[in-house]
Amino acid sequence: MSRIFKVYISCQQLGTQMPKSQPYRVIQIGFGSLGRHIASSILKRENLELVSVVDANPELIDKTLGEVLQDCTDCIIKITDDLSSALNSLEADVAIVATSSSLEIVVPIIEECLGSGVNVISICEELSFPYQKKLDLAESINSIAMQNGKTVIGTGINPGYLMDLLPIVLTAPCQSVKTIYVTRHMNSSHRRASFQKKIGTGMTNDEFRQNIDEGKITGHVGLVESIQMIDAALNLGLDEVVELPPEAIIAEKEVTNSFTTIKEGDVLGLKSVGLGVKNGEDIITLDFQAYAEATPQYDEVIIDGIPRIHQRIEGGVQGDLGTIGMILNLIPIVVKESPGLKTMKDIPVPRNTMRFWKE
Ligand SMILES: NC(=O)c1ccc[n+]([C@@H]2O[C@H](COP(=O)([O-])OP(=O)(O)OC[C@H]3O[C@@H](n4cnc5c(N)ncnc54)[C@H](OP(=O)(O)O)[C@@H]3O)[C@@H](O)[C@H]2O)c1
Structure with a gap:
């Protein structure tokens, strides 16, 4: 019966230097x-x-x-x-x-x-x-x-990965691409306080609208940049990139999380939509929803192409x-x-x- 011996020799035994590694x-x-x-x-x-x-x-x-x-x-x-x-x-x-x-x-x-x-x-x-x-x-x-x-x-994570780089890479096996639809549906209660603040959590609907209009809160920033990156990567030649005004998502009952207590009728968070348009058709849709206690959480990319690609990250990627x-x-x-x-x-x-x- 043949026996195979595996011999491990360290760099020191060979008289050579360990490779230098610096942080x-x-x-x-x-x-x-x-x-x-x-x-x-x-x-x-x-x-x-x-x-x-x-x-x-x-x-x-x-x-x-x-x-x-x-x-x-x-x-x-x-x-x-x-x-x-x-x-x-x-x-x-x-x-x-x-x-x-x-x-x-x-x-x-x-x-x-x-x-x-x-x-x-x-x-x-x-x-x-x-x-x-x-x-x-x-x-x-x-x-x-x-x-x-x-x-x-x-x-x-976004911009930088989930709503731009990931859909770009997912088109790699597609012979053709007609439209791209990306959704991020996230429970903002799990995010840092500064994030919950900038999406209007705990405000009244009027305060939300006023703060957005006056630029006192930004909502999510980056949908336009993500669409432009996809456009440039895929050479789509979009006619127009549009970001719709953010919509408040309203609490149907009182919610308390680590950031604040949100009364019934007040703002849990927001939905923001960005569109990349060509010849009157929405070629790219980015649908960003972040609000307290949102469920289920997921990140999803649907590419209408040949082949069709539907990729969903169950639970979503925790943004921070x-x-x-x-x-x-x-x-x-x-x-x-x-x-x-x-x-x-x-x-x-x-x-x-x-x-x-x-x-
Ligand atoms: N791309 C993405 O996916 C992504 C993800 C998460 C966050 N972000 C962005 O990253 C930024 C930081 O987020 P954050 O939640 O950490 O904000 P934050 O809590 O407001 O922290 C920003 C810090 O930077 C300090 N600062 C401001 N100007 C400075 C300067 N010129 N030199 C040195 N320090 C300065 C601020 O000090 P003061 O308080 O004294 O002003 C504060 O301590 C935000 O704009 C957020 O939207 C992007």
């Missing part, structure tokens, strides 16, 4: 609801090293992360408002920017990072596909990135966890990417990169 050095800019979760997730991931945290909030300055994060009590990194010192002294590979949805607000931070030779990943929704709404800013960011040989990208995952996983990809302003459709297939190390 990616990361600066977190913006230490609000998302920024805190991103920072604590970086601290837990072996292939990433958090080197600084920058925030504008005076109440946070000079506090250690250990004082603010319940799950990282031994972390002695101090929060600073001095971005330029952090950029110039810490040799970071990437800065994560989680401060605002508005590209105008985020641009000075992005350009300072790029100018200091640091790549940027931001969850600013308007950065996810800025070429139509904010072309001047997109060109300025791209030019600074190119001059400095660095990469910048806007990402997140998913956003953090998108950012962490992009770090090794962005560091290797060619310079310039990129969107999620431009880079190699995103994936989990927890086992990727700096060479």
